[in-house]
Amino acid sequence: MSQANPQLNARGGLQHLLTIEGLPQEIVRHILDTAGSFVGIGEREVKKVPLLRGKSVFNLFFENSTRTRTTFEIAAKRLSADVINLNVNTSSTTKGESLLDTVDNLAAMNADMFVVRHAQSGAPHLIARHVRSQPHLHVVNAGDGRHAHPTQGLLDAYTIRHYKRDFAHLSVAIVGDILHSRVARSLIQVLRTLGTPDVRVIAPQTLLPTGIEGMGVKVFHDVEKGLRETDVIVMLRLQNERMRGPLLPSAQEFFKTYGLTAERLALARPDAIVMHPGPMNRGVEIDSLVADGGQSVILPQVTFGIAVRMAVMSILAGGS
Amino acid sequence: MSQANPQLNARGGLQHLLTIEGLPQEIVRHILDTAGSFVGIGEREVKKVPLLRGKSVFNLFFENSTRTRTTFEIAAKRLSADVINLNVNTSSTTKGESLLDTVDNLAAMNADMFVVRHAQSGAPHLIARHVRSQPHLHVVNAGDGRHAHPTQGLLDAYTIRHYKRDFAHLSVAIVGDILHSRVARSLIQVLRTLGTPDVRVIAPQTLLPTGIEGMGVKVFHDVEKGLRETDVIVMLRLQNERMRGPLLPSAQEFFKTYGLTAERLALARPDAIVMHPGPMNRGVEIDSLVADGGQSVILPQVTFGIAVRMAVMSILAGGS
Amino acid sequence: MSQANPQLNARGGLQHLLTIEGLPQEIVRHILDTAGSFVGIGEREVKKVPLLRGKSVFNLFFENSTRTRTTFEIAAKRLSADVINLNVNTSSTTKGESLLDTVDNLAAMNADMFVVRHAQSGAPHLIARHVRSQPHLHVVNAGDGRHAHPTQGLLDAYTIRHYKRDFAHLSVAIVGDILHSRVARSLIQVLRTLGTPDVRVIAPQTLLPTGIEGMGVKVFHDVEKGLRETDVIVMLRLQNERMRGPLLPSAQEFFKTYGLTAERLALARPDAIVMHPGPMNRGVEIDSLVADGGQSVILPQVTFGIAVRMAVMSILAGGS
Numbered sequence: 012m013s014q015a016n017p018q019l020n021a022r023g024g025l026q027h028l029l030t031i032e033g034l035p036q037e038i039v040r041h042i043l044d045t046a047g048s049f050v051g052i053g054e055r056e057v058k059k060v061p062l063l064r065g066k067s068v069f070n071l072f073f074e075n076s077t078r079t080r081t082t083f084e085i086a087a088k089r090l091s092a093d094v095i096n097l098n099v100n101t102s103s104t105t106k107g108e109s110l111l112d113t114v115d116n117l118a119a120m121n122a123d124m125f126v127v128r129h130a131q132s133g134a135p136h137l138i139a140r141h142v143r144s145q146p147h148l149h150v151v152n153a154g155d156g157r158h159a160h161p162t163q164g165l166l167d168a169y170t171i172r173h174y175k176r177d178f179a180h181l182s183v184a185i186v187g188d189i190l191h192s193r194v195a196r197s198l199i200q201v202l203r204t205l206g207t208p209d210v211r212v213i214a215p216q217t218l219l220p221t222g223i224e225g226m227g228v229k230v231f232h233d234v235e236k237g238l239r240e241t242d243v244i245v246m247l248r249l250q251n252e253r254m255r256g257p258l259l260p261s262a263q264e265f266f267k268t269y270g271l272t273a274e275r276l277a278l279a280r281p282d283a284i285v286m287h288p289g290p291m292n293r294g295v296e297i298d299s300l301v302a303d304g305g306q307s308v309i310l311p312q313v314t315f316g317i318a319v320r321m322a323v324m325s326i327l328a329g330g331s
Numbered sequence: 332m333s334q335a336n337p338q339l340n341a342r343g344g345l346q347h348l349l350t351i352e353g354l355p356q357e358i359v360r361h362i363l364d365t366a367g368s369f370v371g372i373g374e375r376e377v378k379k380v381p382l383l384r385g386k387s388v389f390n391l392f393f394e395n396s397t398r399t400r401t402t403f404e405i406a407a408k409r410l411s412a413d414v415i416n417l418n419v420n421t422s423s424t425t426k427g428e429s430l431l432d433t434v435d436n437l438a439a440m441n442a443d444m445f446v447v448r449h450a451q452s453g454a455p456h457l458i459a460r461h462v463r464s465q466p467h468l469h470v471v472n473a474g475d476g477r478h479a480h481p482t483q484g485l486l487d488a489y490t491i492r493h494y495k496r497d498f499a500h501l502s503v504a505i506v507g508d509i510l511h512s513r514v515a516r517s518l519i520q521v522l523r524t525l526g527t528p529d530v531r532v533i534a535p536q537t538l539l540p541t542g543i544e545g546m547g548v549k550v551f552h553d554v555e556k557g558l559r560e561t562d563v564i565v566m567l568r569l570q571n572e573r574m575r576g577p578l579l580p581s582a583q584e585f586f587k588t589y590g591l592t593a594e595r596l597a598l599a600r601p602d603a604i605v606m607h608p609g610p611m612n613r614g615v616e617i618d619s620l621v622a623d624g625g626q627s628v629i630l631p632q633v634t635f636g637i638a639v640r641m642a643v644m645s646i647l648a649g650g651s
Numbered sequence: 652m653s654q655a656n657p658q659l660n661a662r663g664g665l666q667h668l669l670t671i672e673g674l675p676q677e678i679v680r681h682i683l684d685t686a687g688s689f690v691g692i693g694e695r696e697v698k699k700v701p702l703l704r705g706k707s708v709f710n711l712f713f714e715n716s717t718r719t720r721t722t723f724e725i726a727a728k729r730l731s732a733d734v735i736n737l738n739v740n741t742s743s744t745t746k747g748e749s750l751l752d753t754v755d756n757l758a759a760m761n762a763d764m765f766v767v768r769h770a771q772s773g774a775p776h777l778i779a780r781h782v783r784s785q786p787h788l789h790v791v792n793a794g795d796g797r798h799a800h801p802t803q804g805l806l807d808a809y810t811i812r813h814y815k816r817d818f819a820h821l822s823v824a825i826v827g828d829i830l831h832s833r834v835a836r837s838l839i840q841v842l843r844t845l846g847t848p849d850v851r852v853i854a855p856q857t858l859l860p861t862g863i864e865g866m867g868v869k870v871f872h873d874v875e876k877g878l879r880e881t882d883v884i885v886m887l888r889l890q891n892e893r894m895r896g897p898l899l900p901s902a903q904e905f906f907k908t909y910g911l912t913a914e915r916l917a918l919a920r921p922d923a924i925v926m927h928p929g930p931m932n933r934g935v936e937i938d939s940l941v942a943d944g945g946q947s948v949i950l951p952q953v954t955f956g957i958a959v960r961m962a963v964m965s966i967l968a969g970g971s
Contacts (some may be wrong), residue, residue, distance in 0.1 A: 058386070066694070074878060082416055085440055088413040088415075089385075095724055095725060097717060097721065105857065109933070111931075112931060113930075116950070116953055119951070120693075120953060120957050150587065293429070310435055311439070329636060377706075378761060398756070401757075405733070405735060609752075609756060610752060610753075629712070630756070630758075631759070
């Protein structure tokens with residue numbers, strides 16, 4: 012691993028996918044182009060290619076997420092890998108084994124790839140650093156704390172490129188709980204990497220991290236102002252479990268102030284697309300009419316997400 | 332999907348398997364004949380055929396049942412499908428995602444088949460109706476509420492046909508908790524579809540649904556009278572978890588009044604066979620001597636059940 | 652199954668792997684030699700051989716152990732078997748189905764192999780005896796109560812042979828909670844079978860089973876005396892969950908009296924190797940410096956463990 016960027020190997024190739032931050036634009040574009048070649052596989056009779064045949068992929072989920080785990084499981088199986096699912100909170104960590112001992116153990120079973128989900132920011136980095144002497148071993152961050160969710164950012168970028176072709180003149184609005192959202196962080200980074208000129212975040216002050224302007228975005232508190240003339244609207248999930256505190260009055264109040272309704276959508280460009288990382292809270296951050304409407308590309312995001320994960324996995328492990 | 336029968340496609344072929352009710356006799360016979368060709372595969376060195384290679388089968392279990400899930404998982408793997416197990420109660424529904432959003436999401440991952448188990452009657456129908464615009468997508472009901480368990484009904488029919496050849500002169504008794512049993516409903520329907528002249532239900536009044544005679548069965552409250560001269564006896568599981576109410580005094584009392592003992596079995600025809608959908612409560616609905624005796628075909632039911640599920644899956648997804 | 656030894660078939664071949672006890676030395680050597688041929692597969696691009704293609708392997712875990720289950724799952728998948736994981740405590744046993752009914756049921760699904768983990772000593776034997784009329788069906792004990800963990804014993808033996816070549820002049824020390832350890836029992840038996848002249852157990856009296864000398868070992872209470880001039884040191888896991896009683900004062904106290912430190916390791920031969928079955932309690936039975944040090948072969952044990960399990964599975968089911 013290079014010192015400068017722990018996810019690149021000495022030749023500048025992708026060794027791990029930990030974060031969008033610092034990822035060269037060529038690598039991002041290469042992932043999106045490769046994903047494009049995988050989209051067609053999902054529509055075939057036999058949805059399988061042998062690129063990872065005989066490889067062992069471990070879904071190492073320290074935080075439960077059936078939904079995300081499923082997308083990686085399908086992607087790996089369509090690449091013909093052997094997949095092992097490990098929900099580690101119910102396993103050896105309860106026996107007091109440390110994270111890195113678990114990793115060493117699985118690595119000794121001749122693992123090829125770890126797909127890691129962890130409630131703590133930085134856990135995938137820690138693992139990648141720990142296995143740095145084993146170049147055949149690759150780590151994919153499937154979401155760590157509030158830090159990053161790079162495959163989500165990449166699938167968002169793939170979706171935008173699919174519908175809008177080019178990032179050079181785009182205006183993208185991200186609406187909702189930016190503060191707790193690794194999705195928002197990864198999306199902002201990938202949009203900046205691809206040269207999007209106008210990235211906006213729309214949220215109450217209490218749901219914005221301090222210094223967010225430093226990421227190159229414009230801040231709006233007023234959703235009507237923020238959505239005006241945008242090409243892409245990304246609604247974030249309002250995580251109810253985090254709303255127990257004094258940050259927000261209620262879900263109904265949030266919908267009234269920030270929820271995406273048909274009226275608000277009409278403020279954006281007529282051909283604007285609506286995205287959401289899922290799972291949606293209908294009637295909280297998004298109105299059902301909009302979620303199911305003609306401008307919504309929420310389900311294509313899911314389809315492209317499989318192709319993007321196949322692309323990342325095949326770039327990491329397919330060529331070694 | 333045709334309006335008249337949501338499980339048939341426009342050409343009258345099987346699009347989903349939701350219930351035995353209304354299923355044409357030719358389709359039932361086609362499933363049983365196809366299952367016959369799969370029974371041999373289970374005895375081979377290599378128990379695998381490539382009929383579903385590269386297809387994605389989702390076991391969508393909203394109600395936990397390792398036993399049933401395992402039979403579908405094995406059937407799908409022997410057809411070479413990629414299988415994804417989802418216990419949905421522990422997953423995104425806890426995040427407030429609706430059933431149909433979950434289904435849309437998985438469909439967008441290019442699913443080919445959903446095997447659905449749900450505590451609520453009608454859930455598989457709801458899913459089938461929801462995906463009706465996607466003809467490549469098939470739904471199999473693996474048990475919904477008190478409504479139906481069609482693959483169980485079909486494997487019961489396969490077992491009876493295996494031992495008795497023909498349904499035209501058969502007398503079949505179903506004994507026990509008819510009221511709560513989707514197994515009983517599906518079995519009665521498949522027996523009627525195949526022209527069984529004498530189908531009896533034997534139970535106390537409290538364990539019979541009102542209007543059961545409308546299904547074309549004869550009702551007996553006295554087990555000794557009901558079993559007389561029958562060719563097939565199907566004992567139902569007494570679901571202890573449902574026996575908390577005033578419906579029945581106790582398991583011992585039930586065994587005394589309705590349990591299948593060697594003495595009671597002797598009232599049936601000498602070559603009568605004994606069936607049970609499992610898991611058995613030995614000493615509650617059935618005596619161990621009978622369960623393990625020469626007339627029991629309870630384990631062959633399990634073997635045939637794999638072949639029947641392979642048949643259903645290959646008819647649904649193998650030819651598309 | 653022969654009467655004399657339930658795990659051998661009539662021709663003296665391996666039918667089940669239940670315990671090391673009574674296993675002929677030729678069979679132990681054959682397993683280790685076969686494992687040797689599998690070690691290389693883990694390092695290949697395509698880590699897969701078709702020896703168990705189309706076979707159904709059931710991981711029947713009545714006691715939860717993600718770690719052990721994973722090793723068998725990987726081994727089976729690398730042999731191209733179809734693997735079904737069953738955590739049986741959460742399944743039909745909660746519905747009151749007996750162990751042997753569960754086994755009959757799975758056998759009726761044309762299972763080829765059961766990998767059984769159970770909290771009760773003897774459960775895998777019980778299952779093997781129950782399926783004795785089905786010679787195509789094989790049982791592997793993956794740990795039963797305090798009784799045996801034969802694949803662990805075999806992988807320990809493989810590791811020792813790898814580093815020390817020959818057992819004829821070896822001195823091996825096993826340190827810690829011998830009383831509760833099926834690992835210790837299986838290891839002692841395999842070492843005796845392979846002719847190891849000097850096997851020592853080092854533990855306080857309270858953690859030794861009565862009559863341990865009958866297994867052909869020397870007992871030491873003083874760790875410094877016991878380690879002297881040994882070639883191999885095997886540290887056992889101190890199972891905290893069993894330490895609630897009056898057997899031991901505390902983890903710190905244990906480390907002080909029996910934990911393997913660099914100073915104590917220096918008492919052994921200069922080329923002594925350090926082993927541990929995992930998961931480790933760093934700072935309880937072993938110091939981190941030793942666990943990660945140059946004499947530790949704890950991670951190679953894991954790697955060899957996959958090869959040993961592939962060897963056992965292929966000998967049992969690959970040739971039938």
